[in-house]
Amino acid sequence: MRKNVIGKRVMTGVMCAAVLALTACQGGQKGNAPANAQTTGGQTKSGEGSSEAGTTKAEASKDQASKEPEVIKVGAMATLKPFVYTDDNDKIIGFDIDMMNAIDERLEDYTFQYEDLQFSALFVSLQTGAVDMLTGTISRSPEREAEYLVPATDSGSGDSSLVTPDSVTDVNTFEDLAGKKIPMDPGRFEYNEMKKWNEEHPDQAMEIIEMSDVSQAETMKMVADGRADAALVYRTSFDEVQAELSLPVRMSDEVVVKQYYCQLINPQRTEFAKAYEDALKEVIADGTLSELSEKWLGYDMYQ
Amino acid sequence: MERYFSFSYFIKAIPKLCSALPATLAVVLAALAAGTVLGFLFAAMRIKGGKVLSRIAVAYISFMRGAPLIVIMFLIYFGVPQVLNWMGLAAADYPKFPLIAAGFALNVSGYLAENMRSAFLAVDYGQFEAADSIGMTRFQAFIHIIFPQACIMAIPNVGNTVIMLIKDTSLAFSLGIVDLMGKAVLMNARNYGARQAELYIAVGLIYWAVCLVLEKLVKRIEKLGDKSRFRTP
Numbered sequence: 001m002r003k004n005v006i007g008k009r010v011m012t013g014v015m016c017a018a019v020l021a022l023t024a025c026q027g028g029q030k031g032n033a034p035a036n037a038q039t040t041g042g043q044t045k046s047g048e049g050s051s052e053a054g055t056t057k058a059e060a061s062k063d064q065a066s067k068e069p070e071v072i073k074v075g076a077m078a079t080l081k082p083f084v085y086t087d088d089n090d091k092i093i094g095f096d097i098d099m100m101n102a103i104d105e106r107l108e109d110y111t112f113q114y115e116d117l118q119f120s121a122l123f124v125s126l127q128t129g130a131v132d133m134l135t136g137t138i139s140r141s142p143e144r145e146a147e148y149l150v151p152a153t154d155s156g157s158g159d160s161s162l163v164t165p166d167s168v169t170d171v172n173t174f175e176d177l178a179g180k181k182i183p184m185d186p187g188r189f190e191y192n193e194m195k196k197w198n199e200e201h202p203d204q205a206m207e208i209i210e211m212s213d214v215s216q217a218e219t220m221k222m223v224a225d226g227r228a229d230a231a232l233v234y235r236t237s238f239d240e241v242q243a244e245l246s247l248p249v250r251m252s253d254e255v256v257v258k259q260y261y262c263q264l265i266n267p268q269r270t271e272f273a274k275a276y277e278d279a280l281k282e283v284i285a286d287g288t289l290s291e292l293s294e295k296w297l298g299y300d301m302y303q
Numbered sequence: 304m305e306r307y308f309s310f311s312y313f314i315k316a317i318p319k320l321c322s323a324l325p326a327t328l329a330v331v332l333a334a335l336a337a338g339t340v341l342g343f344l345f346a347a348m349r350i351k352g353g354k355v356l357s358r359i360a361v362a363y364i365s366f367m368r369g370a371p372l373i374v375i376m377f378l379i380y381f382g383v384p385q386v387l388n389w390m391g392l393a394a395a396d397y398p399k400f401p402l403i404a405a406g407f408a409l410n411v412s413g414y415l416a417e418n419m420r421s422a423f424l425a426v427d428y429g430q431f432e433a434a435d436s437i438g439m440t441r442f443q444a445f446i447h448i449i450f451p452q453a454c455i456m457a458i459p460n461v462g463n464t465v466i467m468l469i470k471d472t473s474l475a476f477s478l479g480i481v482d483l484m485g486k487a488v489l490m491n492a493r494n495y496g497a498r499q500a501e502l503y504i505a506v507g508l509i510y511w512a513v514c515l516v517l518e519k520l521v522k523r524i525e526k527l528g529d530k531s532r533f534r535t536p
Contacts, residue, residue: 086492118488121477124377128384244497
């Protein structure tokens with residue numbers, strides 16, 4: 001009998017202590033929160049090429065004073081150089097960030113905030129409303145168009161070509177890959193294109209080595225070592241990897257996969273999606289994005 | 304050789320990676336603080352909770368240890384704001400760090416609860432009887448006799464749990480906290496993965512160093528405990 005009563009007393013004491021400690025923890029964490037909140041990236045570079053944008057903003061500034069712009073949280077994987085990645089201080093940079101900043105300047109009612117997310121958290125973040133929009137080499141698909149708002153205007157494109165050992169110059173297209181080994185991350189657009197090719201041409205099928213999160217440099221190393229026969233690499237990445245590694249490989253001049261990029265927007269944000277697409281069309285039409293493309297990719301992807 | 308392993312890149316990477324160490328340790332300490340409280344609570348419930356409470360504790364501990372950490376993390380990070388919205392407590396912005404640390408805290412609390420329970424049960428029942436014989440209440444016996452001994456017994460297991468937690472925190476990066484592993488992934492992307500081996504070996508060594516320090520610490524605490532245990536008055 002006595003044992004039980006004391007047991008209960010211990011339990012209540014423990015519970016009180018736990019509740020106290022928990023509430024204390026909460027208080028402390030709340031205090032820390034603002035320091036962790038991300039702020040919008042700098043807009044210095046994107047302003048250079050768009051003096052017209054400055055004037056329109058000045059005209060509308062009297063409206064702006066009365067209304068705080070609404071924050072749009074933009075999620076992106078910061079491992080997609082040159083589209084979205086980080087500088088030495090972990091600040092998120094890249095073509096997409098400059099593009100979004102240029103659009104931000106044109107949208108009086110909205111302001112963008114960027115969040116670095118990994119692939120595993122990307123789509124669930126958009127679905128649950130933790131972010132309002134995704135960007136960064138995202139391709140359109142019927143499934144995505146059914147689930148999210150996807151602006152009809154493409155924001156850019158990327159070209160990939162085959163990389164083979166220096167001595168192999170006759171492998172330039174998927175046709176030449178029959179029975180050959182090629183590594184690819186199943187999460188990528190190119191993987192679906194390769195799968196499609198294999199289904200449509202079973203007699204000329206390539207052997208895809210499925211590797212999640214494999215880097216472009218790693219696939220090129222595999223080609224150099226003979227662990228793979230070919231690799232599918234972004235045309236813009238090849239030279240930079242070679243500058244670092246100078247592997248005994250070459251890149252074919254033929255573009256095998258062309259991927260068009262888009263953004264995905266929370267389906268409830270119809271008004272924003274429209275404003276966004278209008279602004280996107282503007283920055284493409286007036287050459288702002290062509291300039292940014294030259295800056296980040298070395299060529300104009302809108303030509 | 305330079306093509307496959309650049310020693311200079313490797314050396315330069317170490318201090319850069321270390322700059323993310325505070326973020327890793329912050330998640331570990333926050334999760335450990337909250338996890339210890341929760342773990343103690345559920346260990347107590349399991350041992351002394353009676354039929355209902357002990358069953359709740361069993362279910363809780365088994366879920367927190369059984370469900371993949373990333374599932375618990377996502378449930379808290381994405382679920383809690385939605386539940387709050389549903390309850391009419393909508394906020395424009397939810398602080399990231401507490402939500403992420405809470406996921407780790409829940410996970411580690413399951414392990415800590417079991418560490419504590421096994422340590423408590425490892426204390427010989429005779430100790431209770433001895434305390435009883437000199438007229439201590441059960442509460443006094445717990446505080447002065449059982450608890451100090453259980454603490455010492457728990458140290459090795461708790462040390463293991465903390466080591467596990469340190470490595471698990473690399474998952475925080477999927478939600479945007481730049482910890483050690485996250486820093487390596489970001490740096491890796493800056494040159495398309497050209498120096499991946501160097502980076503990952505460096506990050507592996509840093510995790511190892513952190514765990515070594517922790518192991519030494521655990522050993523030292525254990526020794527202190529041993530001394531007080533076998534000291535003759």
